[in-house]
Amino acid sequence: RKEVEQDPGPFNVPEGATVAFNCTYSNSASQSFFWYRQDCRKEPKLLMSVYSSGNEDGRFTAQLNRASQYISLLIRDSKLSDSATYLCVVISGSARQLTFGSGTQLTVLP
Amino acid sequence: DGGITQSPKYLFRKEGQNVTLSCEQNLNHDAMYWYRQDPGQGLRLIYYSQIVNDFQKGDIAEGYSVSREKKESFPLTVTSAQKNPTAFYLCASSIQGQNYEQYFGPGTRLTVT
Numbered sequence: 001r002k003e004v005e006q007d008p009g010p011f012n013v014p015e016g017a018t019v020a021f022n023c024t025y026s027n028s029a030s031q032s033f034f035w036y037r038q039d040c041r042k043e044p045k046l047l048m049s050v051y052s053s054g055n056e057d058g059r060f061t062a063q064l065n066r067a068s069q070y071i072s073l074l075i076r077d078s079k080l081s082d083s084a085t086y087l088c089v090v091i092s093g094s095a096r097q098l099t100f101g102s103g104t105q106l107t108v109l110p
Numbered sequence: 111d112g113g114i115t116q117s118p119k120y121l122f123r124k125e126g127q128n129v130t131l132s133c134e135q136n137l138n139h140d141a142m143y144w145y146r147q148d149p150g151q152g153l154r155l156i157y158y159s160q161i162v163n164d165f166q167k168g169d170i171a172e173g174y175s176v177s178r179e180k181k182e183s184f185p186l187t188v189t190s191a192q193k194n195p196t197a198f199y200l201c202a203s204s205i206q207g208q209n210y211e212q213y214f215g216p217g218t219r220l221t222v223t
Contacts, residue, residue: 034211043215043217045214087152100152102151
């Protein structure tokens with residue numbers, strides 16, 4: 001089992017739709033979690049951290065479920081500009097090593 | 111502007127040649143990292159450095175070497191021992207102890223033929 005797993009997609013949704021991605025992790029002692037966004041042939045950029053209590057930033061909501069060992073990202077009212085690959089990142093271990101998921105590709109259609 | 115620069119953006123080499131990828135940051139970050147990304151895959155850690163003159167192997171260090179002589183610079187050498195060097199190489203940096211958000215450079219696409 002991979003340490004961090006994501007549904008690769010692609011997710012093709014119409015503008016205005018709500019879409020959700022999940023990311024599962026295998027290390028129950030993982031400490032920190034993030035969502036990054038990566039545009040085609042560009043570097044990843046931090047989208048948001050994921051807090052235990054869940055957090056929201058505009059149209060984006062991130063949640064953590066420690067019992068089931070997954071994090072989620074919900075995007076409401078999708079825009080064309082949301083089209084990208086979304087990478088989840090998990091920090092684990094005493095060395096606080098980052099592990100990236102392989103990414104979920106989202107295409108928002110007009 | 112503060113940030114991370116990588117050069118060149120595209121690099122072409124013949125098999126059997128060593129090649130060095132540049133990474134410079136002016137964010138005053140202590141930690142720097144090198145990742146490799148292959149099509150449809152996530153980032154895999156090659157090497158990282160938490161302080162000048164010290165660095166650690168990541169998950170896929172074989173065939174690569176690094177140096178950290180200055181805080182601002184963390185060059186990566188792809189040696190001829192690396193069996194599949196063609197990939198997208200990303201350098202990142204972070205502040206130690208600050209929720210580990212990583213800032214990435216624009217990347218170098220290396221093609222070895």
